[in-house]
Amino acid sequence: MSYLLRTLTKKEEVDSMIRDTIDKLLVLRFGRSSDSVCLQLDDILSKSEREVSKFASIALVDVDSEEIQVYIKYFDITLIPSTIFFFNAHHMKMDSGSADHTKWVGAFHRKQDFIDVVEEIFRGAMKGKLIVNCPLPPERIPKFQLLYKDV
């Protein structure tokens, strides 16, 4: 599925993607294309890319790449797939009731869910909000367990 979307493997690529996406929501999917859940998410992303293309651009990031490790560390990515949203090089958070507001962990259940989330974040960003509430009902938000090293 990953061939349908642009895959970034270098830090500079991610940098320029974040910097050059202006007044549009940038969706970065961190994961690896061999993972089954990633494939599921990629499928949804690739199918909805065209529909959200006016206000969002989507890119995949390969977590196995050596140069990406600094971002993996920076974004605290421990589970794949993790989806992170940016707007004008600013990180966008979403309160989805889970422990981690900074990213969406796991796949979306269906295409419309993803579009709703992207739209909600975009609307929030255009209003100057750095954090938005998740528009999806809790049963369609994937659950995960965060294990903290120090806690």
Add this chain to the structure above:
Amino acid sequence: MEATSETKNPNPSTVSTESNSKTKGKNSTFEFCKVCKLNHNQGRRHNYFPNHVKSLSSFLSRFQSKLADIRFFLKNPSLLRPELASHNRFWCVFCESDVTEHGSSFACENGISHLASADHFKNLKTFMWKHGGGMDRIDRFRVSEADLAKYEKKCISMKKEGASEQSRGPLIGPSNDIHNELKFDYVDNFDRSHNSSFPNGVLPLQNHTNEKYQVSHSDISGSYDNKSLLLATDAMHSNNYKGNAGKSCLNKSHLQNGQVYAEKGEANGEGSSAGLQKLTQITSTVHGADSGIGNVHSGAPPPWFDTTNAIHFDPVKKPVKSKLNPKRVGAAWAEKRKIEMEMERKGELPANKFDASWLPNFGRVWQSGSRKDSRKEFQVETKKPLKDEINQSHDSTIQLQPYISKRMRRESNNE
């Protein structure tokens, strides 16, 4: 300016009557000074007004700058394309006439001949006398006979070269012929050729049109040698001359045409379609001489694909210029980055000049404060680990070893 000079002496006639009573009657008549573009009744005195002197010098220098171009072509004559002839003309201020370049094969040819003409000289002298330009300056505004003779010599030599090269295509060819012969000869020739071509009757025309295509095929496959081409052109010229010389009935000229072509065909040994070969071959010579770059057959790029001065339009111009909320997330950053990107696109800024350790703003999980804070935190953390390890190792050694005072240490060492 002139107005002020006029208003200074509102009743100039009275003044002038005092100064020169002899020309009293003349002073009252107004005349137009075309240098100052002004009606005045000052008579000859007008020429000495500072305003007139000023405008005369600017008037003359303007015309002289125009003449500079013409003098350039006088030094080095160049061929004039017939299609550019309409652009190439000038207004002679002394003769008040427009000198066009229609029918001249060299740039500014008519202009130069006009400047050298006796009429122009006369008008120039009159002008200078009338407006007080100074007779010593006359030579600047005309072309001397010596220069004209030199120019004509150069033109003739160029013409010969052009005729020998035959490189300018069929349009220039006949204009070269104009020079070889006198004007009325050319006109005569022109009429004749028209006469001979139109009422020549149906037969030759049919031959031409029929065989054009076959011949062109055979040409492409077959002979491209220049000799035959030259022969063909020669044949054409001789044919023209024959047509000229033999001022006979049309049928006769037609016959001559046929004979000439037939002979040429035999000389080349190229079948019966010789009559039209000439035409096709001439077009091929034009292509061969002009191109040097190649043509369709040699696989050269077509002229509209000229990549050297192609205007490169950027496909991604600007996203959508809509009214965006100025309070949206990262608005200031977006504006700044947009300008940067625009400059990068124009090449004013080097692209991707940001450092490799750049990181976007990211709000971490357990983080309060702005997004920038977490980035700084992370940058501190990434530098820290080494330091932490060193500190920890120090701590451990210190913790393991109980504190021994200096004195005790010294004592122990002594012991």
